[in-house]
Amino acid sequence: MTLIDNIRDKAGEINFSGMVLVRDGQNPLYREAFGYADRSNRIPNREKTRFAIASGTKTFTAAGIFRLIDRGKLTLDTPLHSVVKEDFPLIDKAVTIDSLLSHRSGIYDYLDEELIDDYDGFELAVPNHKLYGPRDYIPMLHGDMKFPPGERFSYSNSGYILLALVIETLSGQSFSGFIEEEVFKPAGMNHSGFFEMNRLPGDTAYGYIDDNKDWKTNIFDVPVKGCGDGGAFTTAEDLSLFWFGLMKGSLLSEHSLACMTEKVSSVKPETGYGRGLWIGFDREKYLYMEGCDAGVSCLSVYYSDARYFTVLSNTTTGAYPLRTLIHEQLKSRPASKKRDYRKSSSKSMNGTGI
Numbered sequence: 001m002t003l004i005d006n007i008r009d010k011a012g013e014i015n016f017s018g019m020v021l022v023r024d025g026q027n028p029l030y031r032e033a034f035g036y037a038d039r040s041n042r043i044p045n046r047e048k049t050r051f052a053i054a055s056g057t058k059t060f061t062a063a064g065i066f067r068l069i070d071r072g073k074l075t076l077d078t079p080l081h082s083v084v085k086e087d088f089p090l091i092d093k094a095v096t097i098d099s100l101l102s103h104r105s106g107i108y109d110y111l112d113e114e115l116i117d118d119y120d121g122f123e124l125a126v127p128n129h130k131l132y133g134p135r136d137y138i139p140m141l142h143g144d145m146k147f148p149p150g151e152r153f154s155y156s157n158s159g160y161i162l163l164a165l166v167i168e169t170l171s172g173q174s175f176s177g178f179i180e181e182e183v184f185k186p187a188g189m190n191h192s193g194f195f196e197m198n199r200l201p202g203d204t205a206y207g208y209i210d211d212n213k214d215w216k217t218n219i220f221d222v223p224v225k226g227c228g229d230g231g232a233f234t235t236a237e238d239l240s241l242f243w244f245g246l247m248k249g250s251l252l253s254e255h256s257l258a259c260m261t262e263k264v265s266s267v268k269p270e271t272g273y274g275r276g277l278w279i280g281f282d283r284e285k286y287l288y289m290e291g292c293d294a295g296v297s298c299l300s301v302y303y304s305d306a307r308y309f310t311v312l313s314n315t316t317t318g319a320y321p322l323r324t325l326i327h328e329q330l331k332s333r334p335a336s337k338k339r340d341y342r343k344s345s346s347k348s349m350n351g352t353g354i
Contacts, residue, residue, distance in 0.1 A: 003329050004030050007322060014321050017208070018313030019045055021236035022326065025306045026244065031236065037205035037314065039215055050191055050204040050233040051312035052222075053298040054291030057232040058160050061175075062101055062276020063183050063246065064167050066256040069097075073170045076101070076259065076275075083166050086135075090142055094149045097166065100159040101275035102264040104150050108143025111157040111229075122294075129198075131223035134164040134175055153265035153273060157229040164228025175228060184238075187245035192234035194226045204233060205314040207295025218295030230293060236310045239289075239300045243308055261287060283331050292316065299323040303330070 001009075007020055007030065017035025021028070033045040068074055074083065076098035080091065091107055099105040116122055124131075125140050141158050164175040171178045176194035184192045195201060197219050207218035226232050234242075245251045252260065263272035263279050272279040280286045280301075288301040297319035300310040309326050313319040 003326070006325055006329065008032070010321055010325050014318065016313065016318050016322060017045065017315055018051065018205075018311065018318055019047065019049060019236045020309070020311050020322060020326075021240065022309040022330070023240055023307065026240075035314070037203075039206070039208060045205055045314070046203070047237070048191060048203055048235055050193075050195075050201075050235050051298065051314055052205075052207055052226075052231060052233050052291075052293070052296045053289075053312065054230045054293035054296040055157075056234075056289040056291035056298050056300065057226055057228070057230045059276045059289040060179050060183050060232055060242075061160050061163050061167070061228040062260060063251060064175075064179050065097065065101060065163055065276075066252050066260055067182050068167065068170055070253045070256050074166070080162060080166070083169055084162070085169065086138060086165070088141065090144055092145055092149050096149070097163070098275070099149045100156075100163050103153050103155050103159060103273060104265065105156060105159050106145050106147040106149050106151060106154065107156060107158055107162075108141065108146065109154075109156045109158045110137065110140035110143075110161075113155050113157070128220065128222060129224050131227070132196075132225045134161050134168060134227055137161045137227065153267055160229035161227055167228070176226065179232070183242075183251065186251060187238075188241045189234065189238040192232065192238045194231065195233050196225050197222065198224060207293075207314050209295050209316060218293075221294035222296070230291060234312075236312055239310045240308065243300070243302045247302065247306070282327075286331075292319075301327060 011034050019033045022030040031047055033047055033049060035045050037043050037045045037049050074097055078097045079093060080095045081093050095105045095107060130136055146154060167178050168175050180193055195204060208215045209218055223231055260275045261277060262274055264275060265273045267273055270281045278288045278290060280288060284304055286301055286303045288299060291298045295314060295316055297313045297315065297317055298311065299319050302308040307330060309330065311319040311322045
């Protein structure tokens with residue numbers, strides 16, 4: 001069986017709802033949408049459907065910070081307290097931009113994933129409908145340090161809220177406006193943005209939670225608008241444009257790209273973290289962005305030879321079975337460097353190309 005056959009079989013087996021895109025460089029090997037963007041009205045997901053990507057947003061936040069670094073607005077060693085105007089008395093003065101980017105700050109996390117395992121049922125101290133921008137999160141950021149800055153890796157949503165606050169302070173723009181202007185626009189990501197959950201634009205998938213076999217939307221379970229730690233909406237094709245722009249140097253300087261993609265921490269035997277990107281080691285080094293929240297799951301992987309794939313789902317865990325399947329097959333498959341897929345894309349799409 002081909003990879004396409006395997007993807008379609010697995011998608012049918014798990015009742016997958018979302019979008020899958022596999023590319024070899026800029027050549028599409030396979031792309032297909034499954035399930036519904038709007039279950040009540042039976043509106044199907046399409047190739048151009050925009051999906052929420054939860055914590056995948058952190059990669060865009062990091063890219064935004066490095067855009068400011070490239071302009072000389074700050075450095076990795078800049079202390080947080082020297083930038084933000086708000087008072088955070090419990091945050092150690094030694095917390096830097098670098099420690100926030102690499103999840104080594106040790107600050108209190110309002111959504112501590114070391115302690116939470118139920119994304120569908122977790123409630124925040126501030127109601128979701130009041131969370132529009134980083135300053136709306138400030139009441140939830142005042143807590144004791146978990147450990148001294150730099151001591152170890154500890155995934156931190158609060159850290160990326162603070163980075164969004166840094167972006168707003170230095171740019172004079174809203175966080176969402178800055179990312180749309182400074183990351184999405186130069187990458188050509190014309191279908192991506194930060195949308196309010198109670199007024200989603202067309203061609204955007206609702207997120208769905210399985211409530212005792214009865215699906216409900218996630219509108220009450222996630223912040224009304226995305227911020228530095230999650231909540232951007234994008235398409236599979238736009239994520240390809242982001243990878244291409246990032247790795248080809250049109251978004252960041254060579255030095256900033258090297259800083260973003262170097263391993264800072266070992267998280268698991270085959271997993272590390274850089275600055276805004278996860279780093280995998282499984283026969284070869286690869287980069288990836290990942291997100292999971294109530295009604296949202298996604299993974300986008302970039303291999304060293306410019307192969308990449310994206311799985312976007314508008315359910316909480318839908319992306320993960322397909323992620324595992326595609327990665328296991330791609331990691332052992334040599335890149336096709338000579339074949340012109342633009343001339344044979346229809347053959348590739350119907351299951352005979354890979």
